[in-house]
Amino acid sequence: MAKKHAPATERNREHIAAVLAEELPDSGVVLEVASGSGEHAVYFAQRFPQLDWQPSDFEQDALASIIAWREEMGTTNLRAPAVIDAAVPDSWEVKQADAILCSNMVHISPWEATEGLFAGAARILSGKDLPIILYGPYFEQGIEAAPSNLQFDAGLRERNPNWGIRDAEKLDTLARSHGFERSARHEMPANNLILVYRRI
The missing domain is CATH 3.40.50.150 (Vaccinia Virus protein VP39)
Incomplete structure (x- = not known):
């Protein structure tokens, strides 16, 4: 099926x-x-x-x-x-879009996939202020990680050492290198976040 x-x-x-x-x-x-x-x-x-x-x-x-x-x-x-x-x-x-949504990929893929995601977004989100919206678990500096996320991260890295929950600040740096700035952070259930980046 x-x-x-x-x-x-x-x-x-x-x-x-x-x-x-x-x-x-x-x-x-x-x-x-x-x-x-x-x-x-x-x-x-x-x-x-x-x-x-x-x-x-x-x-x-x-x-x-x-x-x-x-x-x-x-x-x-x-x-x-x-x-x-x-x-x-x-x-x-896809050569043009007005927004990008990516849910639960960043932590279950090599870092190169996230790098490619922002590089691709820079190509197809042509207008100023268009968003790339990321949903999933992220670690944040100065915020204690939930025990469930720490366990989840350990399990991911056991399955594949190239996987794992990413630091939000590392995404911020990557985003800026492609012309995006974080515009919003939304707390979600189950210790997840939505991070929104927009063309600047």
Whole structure:
């Protein structure tokens, strides 16, 4: 069965959508990088009918799941998934967008994927003040890490030494090197954050 189900998407989608309502533009194309099962893409496309939602992934099973969810739901503003490897921005199929959303990728991928994400964003977010929105767990200087996040980080690094929860300040530095500045920080349930960066 092509259609996949990620239980966490149902738990966090309302909270994420509330932030997206504040941070997304009124119209245009939203590129979702690393859409995974596609459940977020379907839900957010329905929640924001004035926006064209562009899901993407580079794993074949994820792309198949996105297609299956899209066909089942019939959401007219949800585009067919694009093949995008965040770590290789030169190869991105999408050439222009008005916002980028990336959920739960930064910690479950090599750092090169995050570097590529910002490099790609710099190419396709052409207008000033357009956002790149990151959801997931992050460590922050001066803020004690939740024990569950420390355990999660250790488990990730055991699975793959190139994975792990990233420092928000390291993302800030990377963002600035590509012409973005952090504009917002939203606390989310389960010790997650949404960090928003905008073109400057």
